């Protein structure tokens with residue numbers, strides 16, 4: 001059901017790789033809610049070609065940009081304003097990648113060049129996007145900028161490795177830039193901390209399936225799906241959340257506030273017996 005929450009709004013959506021991507025679901029919902037937007041991803045993701053299908057469905061233009069390249073981001077933002085016919089109202093940063101995780105490097109044996117890559121792609125890119133946007137005065141008053149985070153920023157999850165450090169940095173950037181952008185232009189900046197979700201990025205984490213089931217059993221409402229995350233993003237892009245900024249918003253079915261659940265207790269008892 002559409003509420004027209006983003007009617008007349010213009011956006012840029014980073015990170016739709018395939019139909020499992022959270023950004024993919026956000027794009028479909030943003031379209032449904034009346035927004036126009038451009039889609040963007042790294043050159044390597046373009047080769048996969050899936051994003052073209054989404055672009056057709058959303059009648060959106062695709063503009064390639066490596067989110068670590070200031071030059072690419074400048075081009076993306078300038079072109080998006082041209083294509084969409086005005087300044088931007090919302091941006092979704094839905095980007096994460098760790099070469100150390102991809103190559104099974106443990107936290108005590110990190111390759112530091114790859115570590116810097118993890119931080120650059122998964123966290124600094126968020127700062128770069130906002131710095132370029134600010135310099136170009138590209139965002140409308142009360143515009144909303146969002147990035148997706150994960151609870152490993154606050155609490156240890158084995159296997160999440162240097163991505164945990166990237167997420168902690170990402171959330172800190174949201175607060176620091178949120179303060180600056182709020183003062184300058186009334187622009188809101190937040191992160192949404194999402195439940196474990198079966199996507200390409202998610203599946204890359206060792207033991208992800210087990211953790212997904214564990215989180216499902218702990219959370220009173222169960223894990224939040226990618227579609228539900230997209231719903232939350234839409235509300236955060238809408239005018240209904242104009243004074244929400246500098247927050248890390250938990251979207252996890254109650255996981256982060258729960259120590260243990262009856263379901264887990266019962267499972268331990270049945271193992272003991």
Ligand SMILES: NC(=O)c1ccc[n+]([C@@H]2O[C@H](COP(=O)([O-])OP(=O)(O)OC[C@H]3O[C@@H](n4cnc5c(N)ncnc54)[C@H](O)[C@@H]3O)[C@@H](O)[C@H]2O)c1
Pocket residue numbers: 014015016017018020021022023041042045065066067068093094095096097121148149150151193194195196197198199200201202203
């Ligand atoms: N899947 C989960 O369990 C989960 C949970 C919480 C938060 N998140 C976060 O949600 C976000 C989206 O991930 P997803 O789960 O939809 O997986 P995904 O793999 O579909 O999306 C990750 C995206 O990052 C893009 N990317 C990588 N390097 C890039 C670069 N240099 N420039 C531009 N884009 C680049 C990829 O092409 C891809 O589209 C990530 O920040 C992820 O950490 C995921």
